[in-house]
Amino acid sequence: MLLLTQVWRIVWYARVTLSLILFLVVIIRKTYREFPLFSIHSAWFALAGAAVLAVDHSPRFDGHQYFAAVAISNGGEAVLAVAIIYQMFTQRLKQYPAVRNLGNAAYRVSTLLLVVVAVALAWFSPGLGPGQWTSIYSVIDRTVRLLQCGQLLFLFLFFRYFRLSWRSRAFGIAVGLGILSSSSLAVNAIRSQAVPGHTMTFTWYLLALASDATSIIAVAVWLTYFLAPERVPPEDTFKSGDDSHPPDSKLPEHDLETWNRELQRLL
Amino acid sequence: MTLSIILAILALTVPFIIIRVGKRRAIAPRIEHIRSVDLRAFRNLMDPEEEEYLRRKLPPAEFRRIQRERLRTAVEYIQCAASNAAVLMNLAEAARRSPDPATAQAAVKLIDNAVRLRSYALQAIPKLYLAMMFPGRRISSARVADSYELMTRQVVLLGLQYPTGEISGSL
Numbered sequence: 001m002l003l004l005t006q007v008w009r010i011v012w013y014a015r016v017t018l019s020l021i022l023f024l025v026v027i028i029r030k031t032y033r034e035f036p037l038f039s040i041h042s043a044w045f046a047l048a049g050a051a052v053l054a055v056d057h058s059p060r061f062d063g064h065q066y067f068a069a070v071a072i073s074n075g076g077e078a079v080l081a082v083a084i085i086y087q088m089f090t091q092r093l094k095q096y097p098a099v100r101n102l103g104n105a106a107y108r109v110s111t112l113l114l115v116v117v118a119v120a121l122a123w124f125s126p127g128l129g130p131g132q133w134t135s136i137y138s139v140i141d142r143t144v145r146l147l148q149c150g151q152l153l154f155l156f157l158f159f160r161y162f163r164l165s166w167r168s169r170a171f172g173i174a175v176g177l178g179i180l181s182s183s184s185l186a187v188n189a190i191r192s193q194a195v196p197g198h199t200m201t202f203t204w205y206l207l208a209l210a211s212d213a214t215s216i217i218a219v220a221v222w223l224t225y226f227l228a229p230e231r232v233p234p235e236d237t238f239k240s241g242d243d244s245h246p247p248d249s250k251l252p253e254h255d256l257e258t259w260n261r262e263l264q265r266l267l
Numbered sequence: 268m269t270l271s272i273i274l275a276i277l278a279l280t281v282p283f284i285i286i287r288v289g290k291r292r293a294i295a296p297r298i299e300h301i302r303s304v305d306l307r308a309f310r311n312l313m314d315p316e317e318e319e320y321l322r323r324k325l326p327p328a329e330f331r332r333i334q335r336e337r338l339r340t341a342v343e344y345i346q347c348a349a350s351n352a353a354v355l356m357n358l359a360e361a362a363r364r365s366p367d368p369a370t371a372q373a374a375v376k377l378i379d380n381a382v383r384l385r386s387y388a389l390q391a392i393p394k395l396y397l398a399m400m401f402p403g404r405r406i407s408s409a410r411v412a413d414s415y416e417l418m419t420r421q422v423v424l425l426g427l428q429y430p431t432g433e434i435s436g437s438l
Binding site for chain 1: 270271272274275276280281282284285288289353356357360380
């Protein structure tokens with residue numbers, strides 16, 4: 001148990017340190033111009049994480065205040081993540097007017113369905129806890145994480161079906177959010193049933209360790225994508241008049257016959 | 268408790284699905300994947316008059332069997348057209364970044380129409396499956412055919428400015 005607590009604390013510090021590094025990278029690389037909401041998210045993730053760590057160490061704060069700090073930190077992060085997903089979706093659709101209306105309608109419908117599922121879950125499987133606030137927090141957190149996971153899945157499947165291209169950093173942000181929200185949802189689901197409230201049991205520490213470890217993976221994914229140069233697809237390098245054509249295309253030598261056939265068909 | 272375990276397992280599959288879908292995005296469809304679509308045959312399959320003729324001429328059980336076959340073929344045509352649209356989008360994405368404004372504009376139009384076609388296909392295929400279950404039900408997939416025809420024209424137009432290989436002939 002003692003070893004587990006120590007390992008969890010080390011992983012927790014590592015997560016906060018990595019989040020602060022990510023925040024610095026976002027500032028140094030001026031990524032806030034391109035991804036303003038994600039920059040706010042990374043700032044919140046780093047600073048709120050550090051604040052929770054400080055609350056945990058300071059003798060001035062009791063358990064309830066620590067719980068409030070965790071709830072505010074996670075709540076802010078979750079709301080920002082939902083906003084990022086929505087922004088990624090709408091910004092990409094702006095470039096594809098043909099699918100904008102369908103996309104927006106599908107996004108609304110999928111969100112509504114996810115809310116219905118989340119409410120049904122809250123009804124059939126309410127969070128356990130010693131106090132009313134811990135139960136409410138557990139249910140709200142699960143609802144938001146479920147919404148995030150569902151919206152991310154929708155986003156990826158929609159883009160996949162319509163072959164809408166991702167920019168590498170946007171893709172990295174989405175993958176990181178997917179790891180973060182899914183692990184939070186899984187941990188919340190198990191914790192709400194297996195661990196009553198914030199009782200410090202072996203399972204509680206194990207779940208906290210799993211949550212922080214997956215957060216490290218998510219931050220590492222973001223760092224990898226932000227430190228690496230933005231990947232330029234091969235087709236982006238095509239210049240008219242150059243001999244460099246996209247790899248999939250061949251310069252037709254005698255294409256007149258094909259065009260003729262097409263024009264005859266159209267006439 | 269069971270519900271929570273199911274939820275936790277489902278949640279843990281999310282990153283794997285995302286990475287799997289993301290990996291697939293790197294495998295762009297290639298020109299060789301273009302399959303020919305006979306629009307005349309497709310329009311014939313979706314023609315209500317043709318359907319009405321078959322209904323009058325054939326016994327009900329036979330009509331239902333034939334109609335299911337026709338609809339299954341129509342679904343294959345639509346899937347083929349949607350798959351071709353994906354290949355063309357890949358090509359047009361490349362042409363969209365061309366410094367020549369005419370090429371870029373033709374490419375944007377082609378992308379727009381290819382996306383539209385895939386959107387129509389997404390809506391038409393479930394309707395066709397529904398019609399397979401209830402063969403008397405009327406459905407229209409004219410938008411798919413029209414959109415495909417327009418897309419073919421746009422490929423020809425794009426081919427005048429950008430190397431499209433012999434795609435227009437394959438469509």
